[in-house]
Amino acid sequence: MGEKILMKGNEAIGEAAIRAGCRHFFGYPITPQNELPEYMARRLPEVGGVMVQAESEIAAINMVYGAAGAGARVMTSSSSPGISLKQEGLSYIAAAELPCVIVNMVRGGPGLGGIQPAQSDYWQATKGGGHGDYRMLVLAPASLQEMVDLVRDAFALADKYRNPVMILGDGMLGQMMEPVMFKDEEVRELPAKEWATTGTRNHPGRNVINSLYLQPDRLEAHNEHLQRKYAQMAANEVRYESVNVEDADLVVAAFGSTARIVRSAMEAARQEGLRVGLIRPITLWPFPEEAFQQAAKTAKAFLSVEMSAGQMVEDVRLAVNGQKPVYFYGRTGGMIPTPEAVLEKFKKILGGEA
Amino acid sequence: MAKVFARPKALADVVTHYCPGCTHGIIHRLVAEAIDELDILDRTIGVAPVGCAVLAYDYFECDMQEAAHGRAPAVCTGIKRVLPDAIVFSYQGDGDLASIGAAEIVHAAARGENITVIFVNNGIYGMTGGQMAPTTLIGHKTTTSPYGRDAAVQGYPLRIAEMLATLEGPAYIERVSVHTPQHVNRAKRAIKRAFANQVEGKGFSIVEVLSTCPTNWGMTPVEALQRVADEMIPYYPLGVFKDIDAEGEDK
Amino acid sequence: MTHEMIFAGFGGQGVMLMGQILAYAGMLEDKHVSWLPSYGPEMRGGTANCTVVVAEQHVGSPVVTRPNLVVAMNLPSLDKFEVSIKPGGLLIYNSSLISRQPGRNDIEVLAVPANEIANELGNDRVSNMVVLGALLGKRPMVKMESIHAALRHILPPHRHHLLSLNERALASGQALGNSN
Known part of the structure; x- marks a missing residue:
């Protein structure tokens, strides 16, 4: 070592x-x-x-x-x-x-x-x-x-x-x-x-x-x-990390550095009693479709958080295949989503306002 | 009886796709003879272009890579940097080398990559059906210069050998032709020299070979050869444009 | 405890280095750390800042918008980052170069006359180490020995004759942080 x-x-x-x-x-x-x-x-x-x-x-x-x-x-x-x-x-x-x-x-x-x-x-x-x-x-x-x-x-x-x-x-x-x-x-x-x-x-x-x-x-x-x-x-070769998905009402998809921001937001949400989970694709292709298909059986909604106008969200929607609503939150241009803003989005979705 | 003329070992025993009267066949043979005479076939890696010679990877008996349009000098660079003991050559036409691949040839030359470039200049895009090339002569009618190349509209033809000769990197630059047997012999010497330079580690060597395109020039093979003498050579003079060995002798 | 910190100043004040030394020291103590620079045209002569996280658990977002500690080495940095500090957080500012008083009353504030102390030690360039020392006096998140070890790792060998000066600057700052 x-x-x-x-x-x-x-x-x-x-x-x-x-x-x-x-x-x-x-x-x-x-x-x-x-x-x-x-x-x-x-x-x-x-x-x-x-x-x-x-x-x-x-x-x-x-x-x-x-x-x-x-x-x-x-x-x-x-x-x-x-x-x-x-x-x-x-x-x-x-x-x-x-x-x-x-x-x-x-x-x-x-x-x-x-x-x-x-x-x-x-x-x-x-x-x-x-x-x-x-x-x-x-x-x-x-x-x-x-x-x-x-x-x-x-x-x-x-x-x-x-x-x-x-x-x-x-x-x-x-x-x-x-x-x-x-x-x-x-x-x-x-x-x-x-x-x-x-x-x-x-x-x-x-x-x-x-x-x-x-x-x-x-x-x-x-x-x-x-x-x-x-x-x-x-x-x-599919690889992904899954955190807190089993009991999650809201499953969030995020990759790379955005996934870290989502994770911080998720931990804050959990402290407030919100059941949020994270699926972090490590291989973007091949996309971990099965992880999302499985989660669709238990989760109430999905959210993709990206530093884009919404690209991976399409793969999440394909995987979830209409079974549950799939939301999107993103920032573009080099702006980075903040944990606070992501947490707000969680609350909106779970509160039925999204 | 002794055999006095045979197919070079480096040239594959296949029928080529080249048009009747095209001089690619001659130039292929000269490359193959040079490889044979230097006994380097088993360590030579050729890079084929996009254009009429796109299938050159089927015509030489060495390992070959097929490059994207214009990128052969970059591909050669990658191979040579991995296998410095290999003999690496590109075989490119004028559209490939002088137009889309202008940056790649200039910078491979400037870096003095120890590779050999065979540049076949017939002043037209042959494979795609006779469009104007960067080397098409003023006044020449092609499918994309149907009124004849007009400098005011299409600019002037590029002289690659002269351009590259301004650089410090190249070891050897010569322009030759293959429109007569004497010229073929001179071309042979130049091509062999360009490969020998690489064997000796002298650096970047390029031979520009003036060639014909009877099909897209709309000429018989004989007329086409005559046009090389009458129109091409006056604009693209033959000769050595750079030779680090000769420079050494001068001093 | 997760320390989410922003170090800001103008180019040449050593704010990037301050953050790196702290992150390195944290790593030496097996803490979870990250160091994120602002990069781009603003690095060339203008203000510079870096975000450092030192945590017992894994570092979530390396980007911090609400830090619990801000080091402001010049006035533009104070103007920019004072508002972002979480209530109850700590602001350390270089009172040698900043004449205005911070306006927040829901945070802890420490004024460090960094350039003056550094000048007394004989070299203006170690004002950053004075401030880093003060930070550790207030928030002993890593041991001073770890900072010394980090300095040895990060400073190139031809700068090692400056180690003792840097260590003295750290000590002066730490004393000031301890007593305020």
């Missing part, structure tokens, strides 16, 4: 990635995630790795494509506008089945937006973002310790499924400091990747990394293969 270190979120991600065996990072500056590429630029040369500052987010994600295709554990990071630029590359990476980890420290949008925390890239992350039928695993940590643990898992999951995995944080998680502990042994040997383009001297036959299928039947077969893989991911 390591010791506890007080680290900034963005730097903690970098260290966790290095300990997970990542030696290649391709990035481009954008607030509020700059400490991550800066950390990698400083640290990677110390461990025999390399950080390349690309000419754009587009170039960075395509460097990731090349490096992942060559068999490396590789990462890129950005924040919302930059992640939009990466969508083309992500679609290609998903189609060519290349493992990699992408970090999005979400900021307020749309457009250039702002630099304060937001969660308004939920749809982009979970519903495609780029063109075509593809899925990414999307992991949403709520604390820096969880972020560190999830970065390690993200690399393993990426390799397991040969699929991109996104860490969806926000400006707050990137900038804040909390104690973290790097619990696991450092990864020194990467899993063998017999499909990677490392030169024919390193593997039998010839390897090609590609997403072009000009024959419709072959492209459909490729899509069916991908969909089978996504179904497996959906069946095996």
Whole structure:
């Protein structure tokens, strides 16, 4: 076991990635995630790795494509506008089945937006973002310790499924400091990747990394293969945390840093005798539908609290499927919901005023 | 009897999809010969573009990656940084390299990435059906410059070799043509040199090859070759634009 | 007890560092801590603030809108955060730079002439440590030894010759906090 270190979120991600065996990072500056590429630029040369500052987010994600295709554990990071630029590359990476980890420290949008925390890239992350039928695993940590643990898992999951995995944080998680502990042994040997383009001297036959299928039947077969893989991911990889749901009249859905604010509000509500529970999706895709379906049997109402105009609430509604009312409370633009305002919303819903 | 002419080992034994009279076939062969002669096939990784050469990953016997439009130099960068001992090349057309991928080629060159770029310039988008390219000559009629490229409307064609030669990063930049056997031989030397430079760790090397598109130029193959001499070369002069070895000799 | 604190001042007064040292000390005592900076253009020359939570239980929201402790190192910070303090909470302000009296009468107020005390110690730059000491005098949420250990961790080695000065500043502040 390591010791506890007080680290900034963005730097903690970098260290966790290095300990997970990542030696290649391709990035481009954008607030509020700059400490991550800066950390990698400083640290990677110390461990025999390399950080390349690309000419754009587009170039960075395509460097990731090349490096992942060559068999490396590789990462890129950005924040919302930059992640939009990466969508083309992500679609290609998903189609060519290349493992990699992408970090999005979400900021307020749309457009250039702002630099304060937001969660308004939920749809982009979970519903495609780029063109075509593809899925990414999307992991949403709520604390820096969880972020560190999830970065390690993200690399393993990426390799397991040969699929991109996104860490969806926000400006707050990137900038804040909390104690973290790097619990696991450092990864020194990467899993063998017999499909990677490392030169024919390193593997039998010839390897090609590609997403072009000009024959419709072959492209459909490729899509069916991908969909089978996504179904497996959906069946095996759902993660969520559930607190006080069993007796809750109101079940609140919230992820990431918003879930912490909701938790503070929930504890205040419990002290006042209000039966409020929390389901915190840790995987945003696959979404923990079953947890909500189960809760719909006992809860009287649901509420989704987000730093957006209402995105995850659609998945909550799909899961609850009309059985119970689903309400929404959100702030946008980098405004952060306060525990007091969230508590007020609880009271309105439970008092029948919502 | 000794065999004096054979398919290079690096060139796959398949029928290509290229149009009759197109010079991609010649250029593919020159790349394959260079790989054979340097004996690097088993450590070479090629990156195919989007455009006419999109299926190049089927035509070379090395490992290949297919890149998004214009991004081949970034993909090459990713591969080379992971596998510094591999020989990494991109094979790109003018739409791919000089238009949508202008940023990627400039910055890969500026970083002096130790890669080899084969840039095939025929002044038109072939795969998509004959649209104007960033390298389409003034006055040339294409489906998106139906009245002929007019500088006042569509601007001027880009000279990539000259542009990149202003940078410190590249080791070697040459423009060649394949419209006569003599030019093919010179192109062969340039392409081999561009790969040898990478083997020797000299840095970024690019060979711009003037090419034809009989189909979309609306010409016979012979007329098309003649047009390279008459119209292309006057605007895109052949020659070495940068060579760090020659610079060394001068001093 | 959960301490939800905002440290505010102008750039260069060391408010971010004050918060970090306190959070680090809390961590060393296995408390649950978080440190959240304000970030963005306001960090470049204007006012800066950070939110620090030190708790026995897990830290819920790292964002605090109703703190129970505010440190105001300059007047704009007092103007901005005085109103946000929970009734019964504590306001510590730098009376060297702030001439007005705080207006709240439902909170505890401690005036610390931080720059004057720091100057007496020989270096104006440790005014933040004077205030941090005063905070611990009033609210001993972590041990002084932990603060010293945190300082050693956070200050880069080439600044370690300043450790004893910082420790003296902390002690002066603590004495003032204890006696008021």
